[in-house]
Amino acid sequence: MTVSAHTPLLELNHICLSFDYIETLSDINLTMNEHEVVALVGDNGAGKSTLLKTIVGVYTPDTGSICLRGENVSIPNIKAASDYGIAAIFQDLSFCNNLDIAANIFLGQEKTSPFTIRNDSYMHVKAREILSRLTSPLSAFRSMEGLSTGEKQTVAIARAMLNNPDIILMDEPTASLSVIQTAQVLSYIKELRNQGKSILLVCHNLPDVFAVADRIAIMRHGKIVAIHHTQETTYEQIIAEIAGARQVNNEFINTESISVSHKLIDRYN
Amino acid sequence: MTFRAFISILYILMFILKCMANQISGSQTSLREANMAMLFDAITKYGAMTQVELAEATGLSTATVSILVRRLVDDGLFTTTDTIRSGRRATLVSIARKMGIGVGLHIGRNHLSICITDFSQKILAYHDRPLPYGHKPDSTLIEALRLIHETVESIAASIDEIVAVMISLATPIDWKHQQIGVRGILRDWDDTDIIAYFKKSFQCPIFLDNDANTAAIAESKQGVGIDFPNFLYVQAGDGIGASLFINGALYRGSMGLAGEIGHIQVDPFGDICACGNRGCLDTVVNEQRLTSVLSFTHGSITLDDLIRKAQDGDPGCRRVISDAAVRVGTVIAQTCISMDPQCIIIGGDLSKSGDAFLEPLRQSIQRLLFPNAVAPIKIMSSTMPDTNVTLGAALAAIELASNQPPVSAQ
Numbered sequence: 001m002t003v004s005a006h007t008p009l010l011e012l013n014h015i016c017l018s019f020d021y022i023e024t025l026s027d028i029n030l031t032m033n034e035h036e037v038v039a040l041v042g043d044n045g046a047g048k049s050t051l052l053k054t055i056v057g058v059y060t061p062d063t064g065s066i067c068l069r070g071e072n073v074s075i076p077n078i079k080a081a082s083d084y085g086i087a088a089i090f091q092d093l094s095f096c097n098n099l100d101i102a103a104n105i106f107l108g109q110e111k112t113s114p115f116t117i118r119n120d121s122y123m124h125v126k127a128r129e130i131l132s133r134l135t136s137p138l139s140a141f142r143s144m145e146g147l148s149t150g151e152k153q154t155v156a157i158a159r160a161m162l163n164n165p166d167i168i169l170m171d172e173p174t175a176s177l178s179v180i181q182t183a184q185v186l187s188y189i190k191e192l193r194n195q196g197k198s199i200l201l202v203c204h205n206l207p208d209v210f211a212v213a214d215r216i217a218i219m220r221h222g223k224i225v226a227i228h229h230t231q232e233t234t235y236e237q238i239i240a241e242i243a244g245a246r247q248v249n250n251e252f253i254n255t256e257s258i259s260v261s262h263k264l265i266d267r268y269n
Numbered sequence: 270m271t272f273r274a275f276i277s278i279l280y281i282l283m284f285i286l287k288c289m290a291n292q293i294s295g296s297q298t299s300l301r302e303a304n305m306a307m308l309f310d311a312i313t314k315y316g317a318m319t320q321v322e323l324a325e326a327t328g329l330s331t332a333t334v335s336i337l338v339r340r341l342v343d344d345g346l347f348t349t350t351d352t353i354r355s356g357r358r359a360t361l362v363s364i365a366r367k368m369g370i371g372v373g374l375h376i377g378r379n380h381l382s383i384c385i386t387d388f389s390q391k392i393l394a395y396h397d398r399p400l401p402y403g404h405k406p407d408s409t410l411i412e413a414l415r416l417i418h419e420t421v422e423s424i425a426a427s428i429d430e431i432v433a434v435m436i437s438l439a440t441p442i443d444w445k446h447q448q449i450g451v452r453g454i455l456r457d458w459d460d461t462d463i464i465a466y467f468k469k470s471f472q473c474p475i476f477l478d479n480d481a482n483t484a485a486i487a488e489s490k491q492g493v494g495i496d497f498p499n500f501l502y503v504q505a506g507d508g509i510g511a512s513l514f515i516n517g518a519l520y521r522g523s524m525g526l527a528g529e530i531g532h533i534q535v536d537p538f539g540d541i542c543a544c545g546n547r548g549c550l551d552t553v554v555n556e557q558r559l560t561s562v563l564s565f566t567h568g569s570i571t572l573d574d575l576i577r578k579a580q581d582g583d584p585g586c587r588r589v590i591s592d593a594a595v596r597v598g599t600v601i602a603q604t605c606i607s608m609d610p611q612c613i614i615i616g617g618d619l620s621k622s623g624d625a626f627l628e629p630l631r632q633s634i635q636r637l638l639f640p641n642a643v644a645p646i647k648i649m650s651s652t653m654p655d656t657n658v659t660l661g662a663a664l665a666a667i668e669l670a671s672n673q674p675p676v677s678a679q
Contacts, residue, residue, distance in 0.1 A: 035574070179415045180423060183398035190399055194577060207408065210401030211379065229569055231402070 007070045008033050009198045010055070010086075010167055015064035017054060024050045025061070026222040032167065037189060037199045039209040039230075042219035042242055048202045049090075051219070052169045055200070056088040057081040087165035091172050093156045095144045102127035102140040105159045130158045134188060150181030157188065168192065171202045186212050206235055218242055304329055305337055309346075309364070313671055316390040316491070317363035319354050338362050363389035369432035370421075371670065373662025374413055375480065376438055378402060378507060381409060382659040383416050385424060388667055390490060393424045395656065406461040414470060428471065432670035435476045435662040436463060437483040439508065444525025447477050451526070454543045476669060480658045481510030481528060482519060484651075486668075487661030488614050489514055493649045501610040502651075503530070504658075505597055505626070506618035507556040507572060513608060533600050550600050554593045554619075562589060576622045590622050591629040598633030605638060605646060616651035623650075 008031040015028040024047050032038055040048045053059050055066070057075040065072050068084055075081050081088075095104045102124045103110075111119045111126075127140040136154045138147075147155070153173065160168060173189070174182045189212050193199060203209050209216060210230055217227045218241040226241050240252035307327040312318060315326065320338060324331045338360075341347040345365055352361040368388045375382040381398040398416060400409060421428055438458070443450035452459045467475045485502035488494035494502065498517040504510040509531035513520040521527050531551040532544050539548025552558070556572040563570060566585050570578075579586035601613060613634070619626045631648050638646060651657055 035577075179398070179412065179419045180396055183396050183416070186399045187397050194573070207401050207404070208399075211399040231569060231571075 006033070008067075009069060011067035012055070013065045013067065015051075015054065015061045015066070017050065017059060017061050023222050025054065028064070028224055030217060030224060030227070032198045032200060034166070034196050034198055035193060036215065037193050037201055037213045039213035039216045040200060040202045040219060041204070041206070041209060041216060041238060045221075046219040047222045048219055049171055052088060052090075052171055052200065052202060055081070055167075056086055056169055082163055082165070085163075085166040086169070087160040087163065087167070088169040089153075089156045089160045089171065089173060091175065093152050095152065095155070097143070097145045099144060100140065101131075101138060101142050101144065101147075101155055101158075104144055104155055105130065105140075105162060107159070109162065126162075127158065130161055134158060134161075148178075148181075150177045150184075153177060153181065153185065157185075165197070167198045167200070169200045172204065173201070174203065174205060174208055182208070206238060209238075210235070220244055301337065304333065305341060308334065308337060308341070308362075312347075312362065312364055313388055313667070317361050319352065319359040319361055321354070321359065323362060363387075363391065369667075369670065370424075370426055370430050371663045371666035372417055372421075372431050372434045373483065373659050373664070373666055374417070374434065374436045375483075375659040375662060376409060376413065376436065377480075377658075378439060379404075381413055381416065382656075383413075383420050384656070384659040384663040385420060385426075386660070386663040386667060388671065390664060390667070392660065392663075393426075394420045395659070396420060403457070406458050406463075410461070410463065410466050414467070431471060431473050433474045433476065433666035434467060434471060435478060435483065435666040435669070436467075437478055437480045437658050437662040439480045439510070441526045441529050442477050442479045442482075444478070444521050445523075449477075450524060451529075451532075451544050453545060456543070474670065476666065478662065478665065479510060479512075479525070479528075480504060481512040482521070483659075483661035483665055484616050484657040485512035485514055485614075485661065486519060486665045487653065487657040488616070488651060489517075489519075490664050491660070492614070492651055492653055492657060494612075494614050497611045499609070499611045500614055501601070501604060501608060501612075502614045502616065503597070503601055504617040505554070505593075505615060505620055508551045509554055509597055509600070510617075511601075511604065513610075515608075530600050530604055533603070535596060535600065550596065553596055559589050559593060572618060576618060579622045579625045587625045590619065590625045593619065594626045594629035595633045598630045599637060601630075602634045602637035605634070610646070612647035612649060614649050614651055616654045616657055618654070620650045620654050 010032040012028050012030045015025055016023070017025040028051060040051065042048050050059065054061055055075070057077045057080055060074070060076065066075060073084060075084065096107065105127045106123045111122050113119045124140050131138050131140060134154055134157060138151060138154060144152070173185050177185060186208060189199060189201065201213065213230050215227055215229055216233065216238060218225050218238060220242065228237070236252060245252040304327070307329070308323055311323055311326040318326065320334050321331060324334045327334070338347055338349065342349055346368065347362055348365045350361045352359050364387065370385050370387050370393060373384040379402050380400055383394070383396050384392060385394045386392055396416065398412065418428070421431070438455060440455040441450035447464060449455065449459055463477060464475045481502060481504040484504055485494070488502055494500050494514065498514065500514045502512040502514065511528040511530045513528050532542065532546060532549045534546065534548045535550050535553060536548035540552040541547050542549035542552045560570050560572060560575055563575065563585055575586050575589065579590050605613065615627065615630065627648070627650055634648060635645060653660065
């Protein structure tokens with residue numbers, strides 16, 4: 001609750017998306033503000049990755065609107081999203097193993113001088129700059145082959161940061177990372193947030209979610225069932241809502257088990 | 270004199286000379302060892318130094334230093350690298366890594382940090398791992414163990430090279446018995462035997478200390494406290510801690526609880542503190558109290574947000590921080606009248622809000638100290654408020670393991 005009028009950076013209003021007969025996203029309403037990390041949690045198949053892909057332009061919603069800095073926009077593809085300042089880092093880090101790190105950072109967005117000749121030196125300098133901002137010891141000349149998952153993740157983050165986006169979407173950024181790499185990615189997420197970025201984070205690791213997120217949105221079967229401030233919720237509440245239980249008098253009750261036990265009670269009466 | 274007599278006198282003279290030479294070479298060896306020990310002491314105390322600096326610090330001639338260093342390098346105890354001093358090439362001497370590494374761990378309220386240093390006080394690794402508020406000991410200790418193992422591996426060292434581990438906590442520590450000194454402040458950790466947990470994995474000594482103490486150690490060895498043998502270090506964040514450095518050494522008190530100024534009473538009818546007392550400074554300057562007064566205008570924010578907004582000029586946040594500074598300054602002034610330090614060093618999260626905190630703090634301290642004092646006390650802010658606790662823990666581990674002049678004045 002704030003007194004000052006404050007336009008959210010991103011607003012998703014009544015977003016719906018269906019694939020054949022499955023309602024993958026159903027009436028999604030979500031706002032994202034500057035200086036904020038929103039975590040998106042939910043079971044497999046809840047629609048988290050689909051929501052991310054919709055925001056970044058891979059899918060176009062059937063109905064509903066996306067509002068960026070107060071204006072309705074349509075995001076037909078990833079390039080348009082990038083122009084709007086939205087970048088995404090997905091789990092399948094698609095890189096070209098035969099090229100070096102700098103080339104992979106600029107993949108698809110190569111800087112060319114007039115006459116469409118690639119400007120390799122500019123790209124290498126820029127790549128080194130971004131990597132040092134991520135405090136990564138990686139050299140821009142190294143080949144992608146032989147990098148660990150954590151190092152590839154760093155290059156993916158560098159690629160996403162290339163055009164200085166305001167909104168960053170991350171799909172399971174700490175999956176299969178070592179302790180130090182997880183520490184670096186989480187610290188970097190906090191650092192980006194403090195710089196004013198807005199981050200939407202899909203993560204299964206609840207302690208990591210509670211460590212970096214300001215708000216937690218729970219998705220279930222294509223719907224957002226609840227959004228909580230991290231400081232005002234507990235692990236139990238989040239897990240219960242992921243599983244579809246509802247809270248009755250400080251207890252989480254799965255409605256299915258209630259109907260089963262009623263049947264048992266009836267049988268014995 | 271006959272020729273024979275002459276020769277026998279010559280032999281006798283040579284025999285006497287030989288005996289004298291033996292004596293001299295005997296004391297030469299022990300003198301060389303004593304000088305090597307002096308070099309070793311100097312580098313452990315002051316960090317890596319050039320040969321010229323070593324000569325000045327030990328009083329030996331540069332030629333002697335050069336010979337001894339070459340010998341110690343050959344024995345694998347020292348390493349040398351080239352460096353520049355005053356525009357000239359110089360040889361930087363440091364203790365070889367195989368002498369061992371010290372591990373410092375800081376278990377904070379929402380993060381875990383690790384720092385590894387060697388005997389020349391060089392930082393070999395530093396990592397910060399965000400944790401959720403209210404993180405539980407069982408999961409945090411496992412994470413800490415993994416972090417230590419991975420970090421040691423990442424610098425191509427082995428666990429056997431660790432000479433000591435120092436764990437820094439935001440609670441009073443009973444230094445003598447190496448356990449939590451006041452129950453209730455880190456409630457979840459009161460019944461956790463941290464040292465026993467790490468002793469299962471490490472053969473080296475494990476120590477516990479208070480976070481303000483290890484931060485002060487870092488300040489005295491590498492921070493702004495380097496030139497001051499007598500200073501008061503204050504850690505101002507979610508709660509207030511302090512540390513007293515007297516005559517170049519950390520003063521811990523009889524139990525290790527010296528400096529807990531966060532538990533000096535400022536309001537006889539105030540809130541009950543986690544320590545059990547009432548109206549402690551910590552009850553008026555803590556994250557919950559500072560952020561809750563802004564809930565109407567700012568919604569729910571964290572202390573980090575509050576500090577950032579204050580840095581950006583938000584008037585409400587600046588006011589909250591300034592009022593907190595006045596409260597803290599009053600208690601600091603009282604401590605200074607008792608202790609008479611040369612200077613005060615301010616660290617911790619609140620110090621990161623810059624002048625928003627430091628100016629009102631300075632004014633409130635000066636107001637309560639002797640108006641006619643010859644020189645006003647120096648109040649400085651730490652240059653490494655984010656890392657001093659963990660760095661200090663690693664430096665303290667090295668110092669404790671090397672049996673140097675003890676860290677504590679006890």
